[in-house]
């Protein structure tokens with residue numbers, strides 16, 4: 586029984602660690618957090634983009650390393666979109682909070698596609714990598730079109 590309780594605690598801690606770790610004292614802290622996560626994700630996604638577009642030669646190891654970071658970072662920004670953080674140093678549109686199910690769906694799509702992108706990068710197959718890259722980029726764009734101000 587004790588073992589089961591401990592196991593359940595460990596599982597729930599692992600499940601909730603991301604949201605529990607991301608508690609914010611002020612709205613501007615949440616804004617800074619989500620923008621930071623998106624900035625880091627964008628930097629690594631950009632390295633993948635350079636390869637996907639043939640600007641730099643495809644390197645399976647570099648692709649896999651960067652895609653793993655993108656897939657990890659893709660989990661983080663969402664906890665920063667707390668109520669009351671729609672104004673200030675942000676391009677976040679009010680629709681994020683008005684259409685929260687649609688926003689969550691967009692966030693989930695990015696996460697799902699970035700996991701597939703990492704798998705494709707690990708396969709070492711350039712064609713699979715390129716198509717997974719463009720599917721993932723499509724989820725970035727769709728969310729920006731609907732939920733980010735110009």
Ligand code: ASC
Pocket residue numbers: 627628630631634722723725726
């Ligand atoms: C990037 C980046 C984005 C997306 C988006 C895809 O490299 O920083 O925000 O791709 O432009 O359309």
